[in-house]
Amino acid sequence: MEKKTLVIGVIGADVHAVGNQILYHAFTDAGFNVINLGVMVSQEEFISAAIETNADAILVSSLYGQGELDCRGMREKCDEAGLDNILLYVGGNIVIGKQPFEEVEQRFKAMGFDRSFPPGTPPEVDIECLKEDLHIQ
Amino acid sequence: MNPVLLIDFGSTYTKVTAVDTDEAKLLGTASSYTTVQTDINNGLNSAIAKLEMMTGHIEYRERYAASSAAGGLRMLASGLVPELTAEAAKCASLGAGAKVLKTYAFELNEDDANEIRKIDPDIFLLVGGTDGGNSKCILHNAKVLAEIGGDFPIVIAGNRNAVRECERILAGREVHICENVMPKFGVLNIAPAQQVIREVFLKKIVRAKGLTEASELISGIMMPTPSAVMAAMKLLAEGTEKQSGIGELIAVDVGGATTDIYSVSDGMPDDPRTMMKGLPEPYIKRTVEGDIGMRYSIRGIVDSAGIKTIAELAGLTVERTEELIERFAEHTDLLPDSDETKALDEALACMAVRIAVTRHAGRIEETYNMCGTAYVQTGKNLMNIDRIVITGGSLIHTEHTEHIASFALYDEKDPTSLKPKKASVLVDRKYIIAAMGLLSEHYPEAAFTIMKEELVNNVIAK
Numbered sequence: 017m018e019k020k021t022l023v024i025g026v027i028g029a030d031v032h033a034v035g036n037q038i039l040y041h042a043f044t045d046a047g048f049n050v051i052n053l054g055v056m057v058s059q060e061e062f063i064s065a066a067i068e069t070n071a072d073a074i075l076v077s078s079l080y081g082q083g084e085l086d087c088r089g090m091r092e093k094c095d096e097a098g099l100d101n102i103l104l105y106v107g108g109n110i111v112i113g114k115q116p117f118e119e120v121e122q123r124f125k126a127m128g129f130d131r132s133f134p135p136g137t138p139p140e141v142d143i144e145c146l147k148e149d150l151h152i153q
Numbered sequence: 154m155n156p157v158l159l160i161d162f163g164s165t166y167t168k169v170t171a172v173d174t175d176e177a178k179l180l181g182t183a184s185s186y187t188t189v190q191t192d193i194n195n196g197l198n199s200a201i202a203k204l205e206m207m208t209g210h211i212e213y214r215e216r217y218a219a220s221s222a223a224g225g226l227r228m229l230a231s232g233l234v235p236e237l238t239a240e241a242a243k244c245a246s247l248g249a250g251a252k253v254l255k256t257y258a259f260e261l262n263e264d265d266a267n268e269i270r271k272i273d274p275d276i277f278l279l280v281g282g283t284d285g286g287n288s289k290c291i292l293h294n295a296k297v298l299a300e301i302g303g304d305f306p307i308v309i310a311g312n313r314n315a316v317r318e319c320e321r322i323l324a325g326r327e328v329h330i331c332e333n334v335m336p337k338f339g340v341l342n343i344a345p346a347q348q349v350i351r352e353v354f355l356k357k358i359v360r361a362k363g364l365t366e367a368s369e370l371i372s373g374i375m376m377p378t379p380s381a382v383m384a385a386m387k388l389l390a391e392g393t394e395k396q397s398g399i400g401e402l403i404a405v406d407v408g409g410a411t412t413d414i415y416s417v418s419d420g421m422p423d424d425p426r427t428m429m430k431g432l433p434e435p436y437i438k439r440t441v442e443g444d445i446g447m448r449y450s451i452r453g454i455v456d457s458a459g460i461k462t463i464a465e466l467a468g469l470t471v472e473r474t475e476e477l478i479e480r481f482a483e484h485t486d487l488l489p490d491s492d493e494t495k496a497l498d499e500a501l502a503c504m505a506v507r508i509a510v511t512r513h514a515g516r517i518e519e520t521y522n523m524c525g526t527a528y529v530q531t532g533k534n535l536m537n538i539d540r541i542v543i544t545g546g547s548l549i550h551t552e553h554t555e556h557i558a559s560f561a562l563y564d565e566k567d568p569t570s571l572k573p574k575k576a577s578v579l580v581d582r583k584y585i586i587a588a589m590g591l592l593s594e595h596y597p598e599a600a601f602t603i604m605k606e607e608l609v610n611n612v613i614a615k
Contacts, residue, residue, distance in 0.1 A: 069286040
């Protein structure tokens with residue numbers, strides 16, 4: 017079947033490049049067509065890349081604690097850009113301090129992110145979720 | 154002796170340049186008014202007659218021509234996202250030597266359709282979507298173009314999964330399909346589209362613009378004048394098989410209606426840790442500022458630089474500057490004839506150079522994060538370029554070319570703009586660059602030697 021296209025990157029002023037590379041390789045090996053935008057990616061760059069490549073999902077990473085601020089309004093911008101119902105994931109150290117992840121997940125859900133992943137999530141978990149959400153056998 | 158004639162059909166002048174390729178020598182140059190509306194041969198013949206008054210009669214073995222007559226190669230382009238495929242489309246068209254009247258992004262609407270019909274371009278470049286990516290937009294735009302009618306050729310260089318469908322939608326139209334200008338996300342692939350644009354230009358446009366009468370006399374390579382300039386700049390920078398080039402450079406051409414900037418440079422950051430953002434830049438990049446020119450676009454210079462700055466630079470009062478600018482805007486053929494108008498023209502040229510080079514050059518931003526300072530570069534880094542080539546009527550005849558060219562340099566008041574730190578200036582006094590670009594197709598060694606003789610020997614050390 018046709019490869020599903022993912023847009024990945026590290027949002028905001030964040031320069032953590034290692035995890036981003038690991039995800040790139042893991043997703044590519046899992047059979048996805050991966051558009052890796054690297055680090056310091058703005059919401060607009062994620063969205064523009066998803067439009068041109070007709071992406072199936074946008075996966076946002078954030079490791080420096082500012083993720084919540086950086087992700088605010090992203091779903092609305094996707095809607096505005098015509099990326100109707102595109103799958104939105106977020107993962108990493110997405111908030112500051114030790115907060116119960118259930119609460120964090122709820123907040124990101126309210127912001128329109130379909131799934132959130134806590135620190136230390138192995139890529140296999142994301143891949144399983146992607147397969148489920150994108151109906152890949 | 155192997156005499157070759159190079160012809161440049163301009164919008165107001167036909168310029169001829171005679172060279173001997175065996176000796177790699179410039180024999181002479183001359184120019185005359187272009188008369189493309191009536192018969193292009195009149196302008197050409199009178200230019201040749203003028204030339205022969207200097208050189209005596211010459212039997213030319215070969216004749217080559219470039220043209221920017223009748224508005225040049227007028228193009229429109231459409232892409233998807235403004236900063237991505239629409240920008241790539243613009244980049245491809247400019248690099249093919251076209252005059253890009255407008256670039257559309259996203260789906261064309263009714264107003265766009267009416268505008269396109271009215272503009273009736275020489276070529277329309279239709280792109281959008283990476284290969285396997287979005288196809289909705291390009292298909293929609295193909296439908297709009299089909300409904301517009303007209304007979305302008307359409308070059309399709311978008312998502313490869315959609316181009317054949319576009320061709321079917323545009324059945325009955327002249328359509329040329331080539332590789333995607335952005336096959337993968339963030340990868341710029343503009344050479345194939347440029348090649349096709351050039352072929353269409355040769356086949357159709359040259360004929361339509363009344364250049365066929367002259368073309369009997371011409372042995373080959375008709376190209377848009379800006380393409381010839383690009384070829385010349387590439388040759389000068391890179392050199393030939395036998396001679397080494399002068400290295401990376403920028404070229405500045407301030408005209409009456411537009412200001413063109415060319416850079417031959419990879420434009421990479423000095424510090425390898427600097428991050429690059431945005432579309433990759435072509436090695437030979439051409440930008441055209443449609444709002445910056447010495448006469449037709451004089452208002453654009455004022456809007457961008459401010460009347461006070463121009464007045465100050467010219468040493469005139471704001472009121473007097475306004476008056477003179479008004480006069481220049483109305484009488485576009487006016488040449489500076491007094492100290493006042495000379496000073497104003499010079500100030501305008503300085504600002505035109507600064508604005509256009511600043512728009513052409515990339516920028517670097519400093520950002521702070523938890524890991525310390527990070528640098529992000531967008532566009533080309535031109536800081537290490539140490540040669541500026543000056544061409545175009547408005548600059549090559551002024552007395553203070555060096556002063557004007559210095560406005561292309563790095564400016565402490567605008568520290569994020571990556572303009573050259575210091576450079577020597579090469580002035581195209583005899584206006585031969587486009588001719589040498591033409592010559593370089595068959596005689597690169599001669600073209601390079603002549604350029605080095607005529608340009609490099611005019612080095613004004615800064």
